[in-house]
Amino acid sequence: KAGVTQTPRYLIKTRGQQVTLSCSPISGHRSVSWYQQTPGQGLQFLFEYFSETQRNKGNFPGRFSGRQFSNSRSEMNVSTLELGDSALYLCASSGHLNTEAFFGQGTRLTVV
Amino acid sequence: GENVEQHPSTLSVQEGDSAVIKCTYSDSASNYFPWYKQELGKGPQLIIDIRSNVGEKKDQRIAVTLNKTAKHFSLHITETQPEDSAVYFCAASSADKLIFGTGTRLQVFP
Numbered sequence: 001k002a003g004v005t006q007t008p009r010y011l012i013k014t015r016g017q018q019v020t021l022s023c024s025p026i027s028g029h030r031s032v033s034w035y036q037q038t039p040g041q042g043l044q045f046l047f048e049y050f051s052e053t054q055r056n057k058g059n060f061p062g063r064f065s066g067r068q069f070s071n072s073r074s075e076m077n078v079s080t081l082e083l084g085d086s087a088l089y090l091c092a093s094s095g096h097l098n099t100e101a102f103f104g105q106g107t108r109l110t111v112v
Numbered sequence: 113g114e115n116v117e118q119h120p121s122t123l124s125v126q127e128g129d130s131a132v133i134k135c136t137y138s139d140s141a142s143n144y145f146p147w148y149k150q151e152l153g154k155g156p157q158l159i160i161d162i163r164s165n166v167g168e169k170k171d172q173r174i175a176v177t178l179n180k181t182a183k184h185f186s187l188h189i190t191e192t193q194p195e196d197s198a199v200y201f202c203a204a205s206s207a208d209k210l211i212f213g214t215g216t217r218l219q220v221f222p
Contacts, residue, residue: 006155033210090155
């Protein structure tokens with residue numbers, strides 16, 4: 001069974017640009033969550049999608065958005081990038097609420 | 113808001129010794145508590161989890177204990193090996209999401 005796949009693995013963007021990250025969950029998993037990981041703040045919850053609906057959202061500005069497609073693949077978008085958005089962005093997939101969540105390897109975003 | 117505190121932030125042990133990492137959560141409705149291990153350049157990997165209807169769970173050298181009354185849960189690693197060196201995160205479920213602790217960097221010296 002393939003794991004969670006995130007693309008791209010690395011990304012360098014300039015301040016003010018926008019970026020789209022992709023996450024393909026484990027086959028059969030309908031829930032996808034996104035997290036931002038930085039050395040100072042740890043793992044911060046961004047949002048969670050289940051069956052194409054956003055069920056929960058963390059405390060991030062509206063520049064951070066996401067969506068989920070009918071095949072459960074998910075994308076997150078960050079607009080008007082700031083230097084502070086540099087982080088490892090992780091997605092996790094799970095089958096149901098409060099069950100095992102499996103993480104991808106992450107996308108390392110660097111904003112210069 | 114919901115919060116998970118994790119201690120210690122760093123832990124150094126000799127190979128063969130035990131390591132204990134402790135977490136405290138704030139949301140009394142939390143009922144699922146996973147632990148993750150993250151190695152350099154990789155995403156977090158689920159190593160063990162426990163639900164609120166269980167007090168202890170073991171898997172080979174790893175065990176987790178839960179005290180719901182005190183809102184504490186702990187990870188115990190026995191007979192540590194150099195390959196156990198990594199960052200460990202605890203988490204607690206809260207309103208459809210996982211709240212993570214700030215992580216513990218475990219170093220096991222040969």
